Structure formats: C-alpha cells, structure tokens
Amino acid sequence: MKxxxxxxxxxxxxxxxxxxxAWKLAAVxxxxxxxxxxxxxxxxNRIIDNAxxxxxxxxxxxxxxxxxxxxxxxxxxxxxxxxxGDDTLVSPEWAAWANGVAVRExxxxxxxxxxxxxxxxxxxxxxxxxxxxxxxxGAALVRGLAAGYEIQVDLVKGICLHEHxxxxxxxxxxxxxxxxxxxxxxxxxxxYQAIQQALHTTTTTRQSxxxxxxxxxxxxxxxxxxxxxxxxxxxxxxxxxPSPAYEGEDGFIAYLLSGPxxxxxxPLPEQGEPKRAILDTYTKEYSAEYQSQxxxxxxxxxxxxxxxxxxxxxxxxxxxxxxxxxxxxxxxDPQKMDPKASRETLDHSxxxxxxxxxxxxxxxxxxxxxxxxxxxxxxxxxxxxITTEEDPIWTQRYHAKGxxxxxxxxxxxxxxxxxVISDELGVADAxxxxxxxxxxxxxxxxxxTLAEGIVSRQEQDRFLELVERLPTLSAAEVKALNFVVSPDxxxxxxxxxxx
Numbered sequence: 001m002k003x004x005x006x007x008x009x010x011x012x013x014x015x016x017x018x019x020x021x022a023w024k025l026a027a028v029x030x031x032x033x034x035x036x037x038x039x040x041x042x043x044x045n046r047i048i049d050n051a052x053x054x055x056x057x058x059x060x061x062x063x064x065x066x067x068x069x070x071x072x073x074x075x076x077x078x079x080x081x082x083x084x085g086d087d088t089l090v091s092p093e094w095a096a097w098a099n100g101v102a103v104r105e106x107x108x109x110x111x112x113x114x115x116x117x118x119x120x121x122x123x124x125x126x127x128x129x130x131x132x133x134x135x136x137x138g139a140a141l142v143r144g145l146a147a148g149y150e151i152q153v154d155l156v157k158g159i160c161l162h163e164h165x166x167x168x169x170x171x172x173x174x175x176x177x178x179x180x181x182x183x184x185x186x187x188x189x190x191x192y193q194a195i196q197q198a199l200h201t202t203t204t205t206r207q208s209x210x211x212x213x214x215x216x217x218x219x220x221x222x223x224x225x226x227x228x229x230x231x232x233x234x235x236x237x238x239x240x241x242p243s244p245a246y247e248g249e250d251g252f253i254a255y256l257l258s259g260p261x262x263x264x265x266x267p268l269p270e271q272g273e274p275k276r277a278i279l280d281t282y283t284k285e286y287s288a289e290y291q292s293q294x295x296x297x298x299x300x301x302x303x304x305x306x307x308x309x310x311x312x313x314x315x316x317x318x319x320x321x322x323x324x325x326x327x328x329x330x331x332x333d334p335q336k337m338d339p340k341a342s343r344e345t346l347d348h349s350x351x352x353x354x355x356x357x358x359x360x361x362x363x364x365x366x367x368x369x370x371x372x373x374x375x376x377x378x379x380x381x382x383x384x385x386i387t388t389e390e391d392p393i394w395t396q397r398y399h400a401k402g403x404x405x406x407x408x409x410x411x412x413x414x415x416x417x418x419x420v421i422s423d424e425l426g427v428a429d430a431x432x433x434x435x436x437x438x439x440x441x442x443x444x445x446x447x448x449t450l451a452e453g454i455v456s457r458q459e460q461d462r463f464l465e466l467v468e469r470l471p472t473l474s475a476a477e478v479k480a481l482n483f484v485v486s487p488d489x490x491x492x493x494x495x496x497x498x499x
Contacts, residue, residue, distance in 0.1 A: 001273070006158070006264040008254040009247045017192070021246040021266060022174070022199070026191035028154075028268050029147040029178035033275065035471070042278050043145050044467045045443045046110055046121050047128075049283050051463060051483055052447035053109050054082045054102035055454050056365060059491030062215040063102045066222065067490075070098035072499025079132035080482045083490055092133040093229040096126035100222030106365050107217075107347050108287040112153050112280060113322075113398070113407060115160040117168045117290075119221065120175075120281050123148035126225030127179045130232075131478050138473030140183055141481075146275040148179025153277035158266030162326075164257050165206045169224040173202030176228035186236070196241035197231035198224075203256060209326075212335050213344035283438055285430040285446075287365035291323040292353045293428035294408030299357035302423050306413055309358060309382055313416045318391040319409030320398035323350060328388030337384060339375040346374060354411075355383040365450070397426065403433055455483050 004024055009015040017023045035043075057063050063082075070081055070090045078089035081098045090098070100122060103109055109121040127148050131141045152175030161170055177198035181191030202224040208216050235241070246252050254260045269275060286296050295317065306312065317328065324330035327350045335341045336349035346352050346369055356368050359379060367373060374380075388409075397406035406426030413421040429435040430442070444464060451460055463483045466473060473481070 001267045002270050003265050003267050006246060006253070006266055007262060008249065008251065008260040009244065011249045015244055015247060017243075020192075020244040022195045022244065023188065023192045024268055025151050025155075025174060025178055025195050026181065026188045027271070028150060028275070029182045029191050029195075030186065030188045031269075031271055032143070032182075032185070033272055035142050035146045036274050036276065039146055039274070039276055039278055040142055040471050041440065043142055043149075044470045045438075045440055046278070046283070047124060047467055047470070047481070048443045048447050048464065049109050050103045050121050050124050051082070052443070052450040053106050053287075054099065055447070055483060055485075056108070056450040057102050057105040058083050058454060058485060058489060060105055061494070062105050062218050063098070064491050064494040065497075066098045066101035066219070068494040069497065069499050070094035077133060079129040080479070082482060083485045085484045086479055086482065092129040093126075093226045095129040095132070096225040096229055097222045099125040099129065100225045101218050104221050105215075105218040106287045107289065108284055108365060110281050110283040111290040112156055112282070113290060114153075114157040115399075116156045116162055116171065117322075118152055118156045118171060120149050120152050120278065122169075122172050122221035122225065123152060123176050123179050125222070126176045126229050127183055128478075128481065130180050130229060131183055132481070134184065135475040136183060136478060137475050138469070138471050138478055140185075141473070141478055142471050144179045144183025146278065147182035148175045149278040149281065150269065150275040151175035151178040153280055154266055154268050159257070159264050161257070162206060162322075166256055167204045167206045167208055167220060169220050170199065170203045170252075172221055172224040173198035173228050173231070176225050177231050180228060180232045184232075186232075190232075190235045193239070193241045194228070194232040194235035196243055196245035197234060197239075198228045199245045199252060200242050201227045201231065203252065209348065210331075211333055213342060213348060215344065217344050282431050283443070285428060285438070286363040287347075287368075288353050288363060289327050289348055289350070291320070291327055291407050292350050293430070294406075294425045295319075295350060295354055295411070296357045296363050297429045298408065298411055298423060298425040299354050300361050301425070302411060302413065302421065303358050303361055305421055305423075306358070306415075310378070311416050312382065312385055313414045315354070315386040315414075316412045317350065317354065317386065317388045317409050318394060318412065319350075319388055320394040320407070321390050322398060323394075323407075323409060324388045324390040330388060330390060339380050340371070341374070343369045350388060351386040352383050354386055355379055358382065405433070407431075451483070454489050455485055459483055459485075
C-alpha cells in the first residue's frame with residue numbers, strides 16, 4: 001500500500017490528472033490484478049449475507065415502495081429484483097435501487113469502521129445489476145466487487161466525513177462507480193470521470209441518521225448506487241465531471257470537509273498489488289448499529305450475573321467517541337429514549353438496545369424493535385437508567401489497527417444495594433478478532449435463518465450452489481444470482497406514486 005496526500009489546490013495551481021485522488025482511485029479500479037482466493041471466498045460470503053437480509057425484509061414497506069418504483073422501469077435488457085424471477089427485469093439503476101433498499105433496510109449486513117463509517121456490502125447491488133444487464137460472467141463480477149470494496153474501504157481509512165456531518169454514502173458513490181469501471185473493463189479516463197460525477201452527486205448530510213431517523217436511512221445507499229450507475233453511463237458517453245472533484249478550490253475538501261488547509265492521507269494499493277480490502281471488513285450477527293454488536297454480546301454475558309434487573313439503580317457504558325455521540329446519550333437526541341420512536345431511531349439507541357438485550361438475553365431483527373416490545377413498562381424503566389460516557393481509552397482503541405481495535409466498551413452496573421457489577425468487551429463475538437468469527441458456514445446459517453418461511457428450501461439451495469461456484473459462473477448464471485419467492489411473500493402492493 002502507498003499513502004497518498006490529498007489537499008485542496010487553487011485553480012491556478014498545477015495539479016496533473018495523474019496526481020488527483022479520483023484518478024488514483026480509477027487507476028486502482030482499472031488495474032486488472034488477479035483476485036486472490038480468500039478474497040473470492042469473502043465476496044461470496046457477502047453476496048450470501050446481502051441475500052439473507054434482503055429476504056428478511058422483502059415484504060417491509062420501504063422495500064415494497066422501492067420495488068414498485070423499479071417496476072415502473074421494466075427493460076428486456078435489465079437486471080432482476082430480489083423476490084422476482086428473471087422474467088421480470090428492470091433498468092439496472094432501478095434494480096440497484098430496489099435491491100439496495102432491501103439489503104440496507106434492516107441494518108444487518110457488513111460494516112467497516114475507521115476514520116469514517118461504511119457498509120461496503122452496499123456496493124454489491126449496483127455492481128451486480130450491471131453485470132446482469134451487460135451479460136458478464138462470475139470472473140468479471142468478482143473483479144468489480146473486489147475493486148468496489150477496495151475503494152470504499154481505503155476512502156474510509158483516510159477521509160472522515162462524519163465530523164463535518166456528511167453522510168457516509170459520499171464514499172459509496174465513488175466506490176460503486178469504480179467497481180463498475182473494473183467490472184466493465186473501462187479505461188482509467190472514463191472511470192475517473194465517473195468517480196468524480198458520483199462523488200459530486202452523492203454528497204448529502206448526516207441528518208438522515210440524526211434525530212427522528214426515517215426510512216431514508218435505507219434508501220440513501222441505494223441512491224448512491226443508482227447515481228453511480230448513471231455517472232458511469234454518462235462518462236461512457238464522453239461526458240465529463242467537475243474536476244478536480246476532491247481537491248478543487250471550490251470542491252469537496254475545501255468547502256465540505258476540513259477546508260483549504262487540510263491534508264488527508266488515503267492508502268491505496270500500488271500497481272500490481274492485489275485488492276484485499278474486503279478482508280478488513282466484518283458483518284453483523286445482530287440487526288443493529290455495529291457499535292452495539294459487542295455490547296449485545298456483553299449484555300448476554302452480564303445478564304445472568306446481574307440477576308434481578310429491577311434492582312438496578314444505574315448503568316453506565318464507557319465507550320468510544322463515536323458510540324457515545326452517535327448512538328449514545330452524547331447525541332442529545334430525546335428520540336433515542338422515546339418508546340414510540342421509529343425502528344430506525346431505536347437501532348441507533350444503544351440505551352434501548354442494551355436494555356432489551358439484557359432482558360431477552362439476545363436480539364431479534366423484528367421482535368426486538370416491535371412497538372409493544374419498545375413500550376413495555378419494565379423495559380422503559382431499565383432503558384432510562386442507562387447513560388453513556390466517552391472514555392479516551394475506548395476512543396483510542398476504536399481507531400487502533402489489527403488486534404488492538406475495539407468497538408465495544410465497559411459496562412458498569414450499580415445496584416440499589418450499592419454493589420457494582422462491571423464487565424467489558426472489545427469486539428463482537430462474530431468479528432474476525434472475536435470469540436467465534438463468522439465463516440462461510442455462519443453466513444449460510446444466517447441466510448437459512450432469515451430466509452426460513454420466505455424463500456423455499458429448494459430456492460435457497462439453488463442460490464447457495466451458484467455462490468459456491470462464483471468465479472466460474474457463466475453470464476446466464478450471474479443473471480440468476482438472485483432469489484425468487486412466491487407472490488404471497490411480497491406483501492401488499494405499495495401505495496401509488498408517479499411511476
């Protein structure tokens with residue numbers, strides 16, 4: 001890996017294309033190095049993971065709305081939608097839209113945390129949709145997905161968006177565009193223009209994840225994927241983009257991030273170096289914000305030690321800056337303590353999540369968010385006894401590398417009799433550094449569990465068999481890399497709209 005310095009340049013200051021970040025990202029994307037076997041294996045795992053959470057959400061309102069919008073754009077030269085057969089194809093940007101919402105709705109797929117946050121699995125719907133539309137094989141798909149993951153992870157390592165209240169999809173648009181460039185074997189020039197267009201059109205604020213969080217949280221990554229496809233299409237037709245998108249005097253860094261004097265350092269593979277960033281990422285065992293994963297495991301562990309939860313006086317969670325200020329009491333969001341809050345808001349309340357995990361000894365992607373569950377009086381009482389606090393040690397561990405990284409915290413439970421029960425956990429059990437890291441068998445089990453009663457066993461087997469042969473799939477088999485359900489599993493029709 002090579003570290004690249006990225007800063008703002010005045011319009012009169014020379015900055016050759018080859019020295020611009022967007023060009024360097026495009027060069028990584030279009031460097032056709034072989035994809036190594038362990039990377040191929042993990043790409044397959046994440047395709048399974050995405051399908052699992054999409055199956056579980058297939059009849060939920062946001063998915064029905066996105067699917068209805070997509071079905072307004074049918075195309076014989078398109079891509080399939082989760083739940084529907086390949087006899088129903090839609091224009092690829094709309095397939096990416098519908099499938100992207102299905103993947104993101106439950107906040108239950110893969111994650112990567114560094115200088116910023118990300119769900120790199122959001123790259124899969126747009127890149128797969130283009131592979132299916134253009135009749136590309138498994139080898140091309142693997143190449144595109146390896147590039148998409150690489151670009152997003154490297155941007156997340158080097159550029160913090162959230163401190164400036166920019167939503168993390170600003171890294172996803174460029175990565176999806178780069179992944180599509182790699183998939184299609186485009187030139188560095190075309191990919192460069194597409195990456196810049198994607199950045200420019202997918203920069204939005206973090207209000208989508210603040211206060212009363214709405215279903216747009218699920219739509220935002222799908223929007224980035226859709227914009228990436230459109231950006232690549234325009235670039236292929238010879239259209240340009242605002243340049244230099246990152247370094248320009250009126251550009252991304254100068255006015256949306258840390259300003260004209262800021263210096264960012266982005267690590268990127270050197271020419272000929274394999275793209276392995278997907279191996280730095282990790283999935284979720286529980287359908288909740290990633291920083292809650294270790295704390296759910298910790299709640300499961302602490303519950304039996306505490307015993308009678310009604311005797312708890314207070315619970316303090318000492319944790320990282322991110323956990324405290326984004327999903328903790330440091331956010332100062334009263335909605336995070338509201339029993340009538342939306343599912344999306346409860347998903348971003350570690351106080352609620354820890355209380356329910358303590359009471360139930362685990363977590364369920366539907367039952368744990370049900371209104372009757374959130375409004376249970378004893379749960380509300382326990383929930384409101386929980387506060388968070390930033391601990392510099394946990395913030396330091398959050399930004400550490402390798403075995404030192406940690407996304408959990410220390411929990412201090414004070415009982416009414418004055419006794420104290422304390423425990424801590426750095427990473428979730430399912431994390432690569434955790435007690436039981438997820439392997440292919442775990443991804444399959446997650447898929448089987450979430451698809452049970454929704455996707456037939458025969459259809460599950462067909463889909464999983466394709467993933468097992470991912471790099472050798474034919475174009476026809478890539479097009480079938482989808483799951484189909486019976487119409488009664490799709491839920492009622494969405495309300496009418498424009499399309």
